[in-house]
Amino acid sequence: xxxxxxxxxxxxxxxxxxxxxxxxxxxxxxxxxxxxxxxxxxxxxxxxxxxxxxxxxxxxxxxxxxxxxxxxxxxxxxxxxxxxxxxxxxxxxxxxxxxxxxxxxxxxxxxxxxxxxxxxxxxxxxxxxxxxxxxxxxxxxxxxxxxxxxxxxxxxxxxxxxxxxxxxxxxxxxxxxxxxxxxxxxxxxxxxxxxxxxxxxxxxxxxxxxxxxxxxxxxxxxxxxxxxxxxxxxxxxxxxxxxxxxxxxxxxxxxxxxxxxxxxxxxxxxxxxxxxxxxxxxxxxxxxxxxxxxxxxxxxxxxxxxxxxxxxxxx
Amino acid sequence: xxxxxxxxxxxxxxxxxxxxxxxxxxxxxxxxxxxxxxxxxxxxxxxxxxxxxxxxxxxxxxxxxxxxxxxxxxxxxxxxxxxxxxxxxxxxxxxxxxxxxxxxxxxxxxxxxxxxxxxxxxxxxxxxxxxxxxxxxxxxxxxxxxxxxxxxxxxxxxxxxxxxxxxxxxxxxxxxxxxxxxxxxxxxxxxxxxxxxxxxxxxxxxxxxxxxxxxxxxxxxxxxxxxxxxxxxxxxxxxxxxxxxxxxxxxxxxxxxxxxxxxxxxxxxxxxxxxxxxxxxxxxxxxxxxxxxxxxxxxxxxxxxxxxxxxxxxxxxxxxxxxxxxxxxxxxxxxxxxxxxxxxxxxxxxxxxxxxxxxxxxxxxxxxxxxxxxxxxxxxxxxxxxxxxxxxxxxxxxxxxxxxxxxxxxxxxxxxxxxxxxxxxxxxxxxxxxxxxxxxxxxxxxxxxxxxxxxxxxxxxxxxxxxxxxxxx
Numbered sequence: 001x002x003x004x005x006x007x008x009x010x011x012x013x014x015x016x017x018x019x020x021x022x023x024x025x026x027x028x029x030x031x032x033x034x035x036x037x038x039x040x041x042x043x044x045x046x047x048x049x050x051x052x053x054x055x056x057x058x059x060x061x062x063x064x065x066x067x068x069x070x071x072x073x074x075x076x077x078x079x080x081x082x083x084x085x086x087x088x089x090x091x092x093x094x095x096x097x098x099x100x101x102x103x104x105x106x107x108x109x110x111x112x113x114x115x116x117x118x119x120x121x122x123x124x125x126x127x128x129x130x131x132x133x134x135x136x137x138x139x140x141x142x143x144x145x146x147x148x149x150x151x152x153x154x155x156x157x158x159x160x161x162x163x164x165x166x167x168x169x170x171x172x173x174x175x176x177x178x179x180x181x182x183x184x185x186x187x188x189x190x191x192x193x194x195x196x197x198x199x200x201x202x203x204x205x206x207x208x209x210x211x212x213x214x215x216x217x218x219x220x221x222x223x224x225x226x227x228x229x230x231x232x233x234x235x236x237x238x239x240x241x242x243x244x245x246x247x248x249x250x251x252x253x254x255x256x257x258x259x260x261x262x263x264x265x266x267x268x269x270x271x272x273x274x275x276x277x278x279x280x281x282x283x284x285x286x287x288x289x290x291x292x293x294x295x296x297x298x299x300x301x302x303x304x305x306x307x308x309x310x311x312x313x314x315x
Numbered sequence: 316x317x318x319x320x321x322x323x324x325x326x327x328x329x330x331x332x333x334x335x336x337x338x339x340x341x342x343x344x345x346x347x348x349x350x351x352x353x354x355x356x357x358x359x360x361x362x363x364x365x366x367x368x369x370x371x372x373x374x375x376x377x378x379x380x381x382x383x384x385x386x387x388x389x390x391x392x393x394x395x396x397x398x399x400x401x402x403x404x405x406x407x408x409x410x411x412x413x414x415x416x417x418x419x420x421x422x423x424x425x426x427x428x429x430x431x432x433x434x435x436x437x438x439x440x441x442x443x444x445x446x447x448x449x450x451x452x453x454x455x456x457x458x459x460x461x462x463x464x465x466x467x468x469x470x471x472x473x474x475x476x477x478x479x480x481x482x483x484x485x486x487x488x489x490x491x492x493x494x495x496x497x498x499x500x501x502x503x504x505x506x507x508x509x510x511x512x513x514x515x516x517x518x519x520x521x522x523x524x525x526x527x528x529x530x531x532x533x534x535x536x537x538x539x540x541x542x543x544x545x546x547x548x549x550x551x552x553x554x555x556x557x558x559x560x561x562x563x564x565x566x567x568x569x570x571x572x573x574x575x576x577x578x579x580x581x582x583x584x585x586x587x588x589x590x591x592x593x594x595x596x597x598x599x600x601x602x603x604x605x606x607x608x609x610x611x612x613x614x615x616x617x618x619x620x621x622x623x624x625x626x627x628x629x630x631x632x633x634x635x636x637x638x639x640x641x642x643x644x645x646x647x648x649x650x651x652x653x654x655x656x657x658x659x660x661x662x663x664x665x666x667x668x669x670x671x672x673x674x675x676x677x678x679x680x681x682x683x684x685x686x687x688x689x690x691x692x693x694x695x696x697x698x699x700x701x702x703x704x705x706x707x708x709x710x711x712x713x714x715x716x717x718x719x720x721x722x723x724x725x726x727x728x729x730x731x732x733x734x735x736x737x738x739x740x741x742x743x744x745x746x747x748x749x750x751x752x753x754x755x756x757x758x759x760x761x762x763x764x765x766x767x768x769x770x771x772x773x774x775x776x777x778x779x780x781x782x783x784x785x786x787x788x
Contacts, residue, residue: 048356050381051333051381052333052381052382053380054381057487057488059425059470062474065471067470079443080335081330081331082443083442084330084331084438084444084445084446084447085330085446085447085448086328086329087755088325089447089448090330093446114357121358121611122335123327123335123356126327126337129325131355160358160378163363164366167358167359167362167609168357168358168359190381190488190489243682243684245500245501245681245682269481269485270474270477270480270487271474273478273481274481274486275485279483279491280499280500281492282491284374292371292374292375296367296368297367297368297370298368298374299368
C-alpha cells in the first residue's frame with residue numbers, strides 16, 4: 001500500500017516524529033519510492049560561486065545514505081565534485097543528457113550566480129575553447145529543466161558572495177530566472193541533507209511540495225527556530241546567558257532564532273547529533289533569506305522591538 | 316615537424332576537486348612539456364569582510380571552503396585571539412584541536428576515496444561513475460572490487476568525523492562552536508564518550524582499510540613514484556598547539572628546500588599577479604602590503620589565483636610538506652608520496668585525538684572573556700588539510716579595516732610568477748606521460764594528488780597599507 005502524501009509529510013516533518021527523513025526507511029515508503037522513481041530520474045547538479053558545502057552536507061545524509069540516494073533514488077548525471085569524468089567529456093555529456101532528458105531532469109543549483117561583467121567571475125568549464133559562465137549555464141539548463149532546486153544560501157539569494165558590497169554581482173537563481181520559473185528554495189549555509197532529500201522525494205512521489213511566498217517548502221521552514229527552541233522557557237522566564245558557557249536563552253549573545261525559519265531545533269544536525277544552540281552558540285541565522293547581511297553583526301543582540309512577544313499562558 | 320607533434324590538451328572543468336579549476340597542457344612526443352592551471356571562480360571575500368564586526372570573520376571565512384571550514388575557523392580564531400589580546404583556556408585549545416582534527420579525518424578520507432580513487436579504480440558502469448576517462452586501470456579484479464566496496468564504506472565512515480566535530484561545535488560543515496577567547500560549551504562526559512566511540516570506529520577503518528588501500532595503489536602504480544615531482548620545495552606553518560601559546564605543535568613549522576630543512580619567516584612571502592586577472596600595480600609585494608583590483612580581461616593572464624612565493628620561490632604545501640618537515644615522512648616527493656603521506660598523517664592525527672580527548676577537564680573554563688578592541692592587528696597561521704593557511708586582520712573603530720587569507724591551494728595551483736616560473740602543480744605536470752590525449756587520466760592523477768581546493772584558492776587579497784610584524788611562534 002502506498003503511503004499518502006499526508007503520511008509522507010508527517011515523516012518529513014521533524015516536529016511530528018522527531019526523526020524526520022530517517023523514517024523514509026519504513027518499507028512501504030521505500031517500495032512506493034522505488035515504483036515512483038523507476039528508471040531513476042536524471043539529476044543535473046551545477047556549482048557556481050560557492051564552496052561545495054551543500055554537497056558535503058548532503059554526503060552526511062544517513063537515512064537514506066548517500067549511496068542509496070545516488071544508486072536507488074536518482075541518476076546523478078552531472079556533479080563536478082563527484083562525477084568520474086572531467087573536461088570535454090563531462091561537458092559534452094552535460095550537453096547530450098540535458099537535451100535528451102529535456103523537460104524531465106531536475107536541476108540542482110549550488111552556489112551563487114555572478115552577473116557582473118557578463119558573469120566572468122565564475123566559469124564552470126569550456127566548450128569549443130570558450131569558457132561557459134555560470135550565468136549562461138543556469139539560463140540554459142534552467143529553461144530545459146522540469147524543476148529547479150536552489151540549494152543553500154548562495155543559490156537561494158546570493159548568500160555570502162552577495163554580502164555587501166557584492167563584488168561580483170552575485171545573485172540567487174530566482175533573481176536570475178524570475179519568479180515564474182519552477183524553483184524550490186532550500187536555504188541554509190549549508191542546507192540540511194534532510195531538507196534536500198525530503199524535497200527531492202516529495203517532488204518524485206507527489207509533485208511540487210507546498211511552498212511559501214519565498215518558494216521554501218513549508219514542511220521544513222514553517223516555524224521559527226525560537227518557537228521550537230529548547231531554551232524557549234528560559235526566554236519566557238527572562239533568564240539570559242551573558243557569557244559563553246552560561247545557561248539561559250542566548251538572545252543577548254546574538255541569537256537570531258526569532259527571525260530565522262527552519263526546523264533545526266527538532267531535526268538537529270549531522271545525524272541528529274547536535275545543533276548550533278545545543279552547543280551554547282547563538283543561531284547566526286544562516287537559514288534566513290537575508291544571510292549574512294540582514295542578520296549581521298552575528299553576535300549583536302536583535303533590537304528589542306524584534307524580540308518575540310511573551311504570550312500569556314492559557315490556562 | 317616538432318610543431319605537428321605537439322598537441323594542446325584542455326581539461327576544464329577538472330572534476331572531483333573542491334571548486335573550479337581548469338588545466339591546459341602541451342604534450343610533445345607523449346609527454347607534457349608545458350602546463351597552466353587556471354582558477355575559474357572569484358568571489359571577493361576580503362572585500363566582503365571589510366567593515367564587518369571582527370567576530371563575524373570566523374563565520375564568513377568558514378564559507379571559503381565547505382571541505383575545510385574547520386581550519387578557516389581555527390585560523391580566524393587564532394587571528395582574532397591575537398588581535399583581541401586574549402589567551403583561551405586549555406580546555407578551549409584542546410576542544411579546537413579535537414574539532415579541527417576530526418575534520419582532517421573526514422577531509423582525507425573524502426579525498427582519497429571520493430575525489431581521487433576513481434583515477435586508479437574502475438568504478439561501476441552507472442552514473443555518476445560513467446562517463447569516465449578510459450585508461451590503464453591496473454588493479455586486479457578482486458582488489459578493484461574491494462576498492463569500489465570501500466568507496467561506498469568510506470561514504471558512511473566519513474560521516475563519523477563530522478559527527479565528532481559537531482559534538483563540540485554544533486554543525487558541520489560550517490560550525491558555530493569557536494569564538495574569540497575560546498569555545499562556547501564545557502565538555503561533558505557524554506560528549507567525550509560519543510567522540511571516543513566514533514573515533515575508535517574511524518581508526519579501525521583508517522588502519523585496516525584506508526592505509527592498506529593506499530599501499531595497494533602505490534604498488535600497482537609504482538611508476539607514479541617518479542611522476543608529479545615538481546619544484547621539490549615544501550612549506551608548512553604547523554598546526555595543533557600542544558600547549559597554551561603553541562610553542563609545541565603536533566606538526567611543526569618549517570620548510571624543505573634544496574634537500575635541507577629551514578625556518579619560515581612570514582615576511583618573505585610575496586604574491587605575484589603578472590599572469591593573474593588583477594591589476595599589475597603592486598606585483599611582488601608581501602600580501603600585507605599589496606593593493607589588488609580585479610582586471611578580468613587582462614592580456615596574458617589566465618587565472619583568478621595569484622602566485623605566492625617564499626623568498627621568490629614556489630613552494631608546495633599539504634600533508635606531504637607537513638609530514639616531511641616534521642620528520643614523519645622520508646619517502647620522497649611524487650604523486651604516490653602525496654597519497655601515502657596523507658594516509659599516514661590521518662593515522663597520526665587519529666592517534667593524537669584520543670590523547671587530547673583525555674586531557675579535557677570537566678568544569679574547567681572554556682572561554683576567556685574579551686571584547687572587540689577599538690583598534691588592533693592580528694595574525695593566525697595554521698595548517699588546513701590541504702596545507703599552510705594564514706589569516707591576517709586589521710581592526711579600526713571596532714570594525715574590520717582589512718582582512719586577508721593566504722590559503723593552501725593558492726600556493727599549489729598558482730600560475731606563473733613575474734619571472735614566468737611555473738606554480739607547483741604546473742611544474743609537477745611537466746614530463747608526465749600521456750598515452751591517449753583524449754583520455755588524459757595521467758594528468759588528473761598528478762593534479763588530484765595535491766587535493767586542490769579552488770574555492771579556497773581564489774579570492775581577492777586586498778589589504779591596504781602597512782602591517783605590523785607578528786611573532787611567528
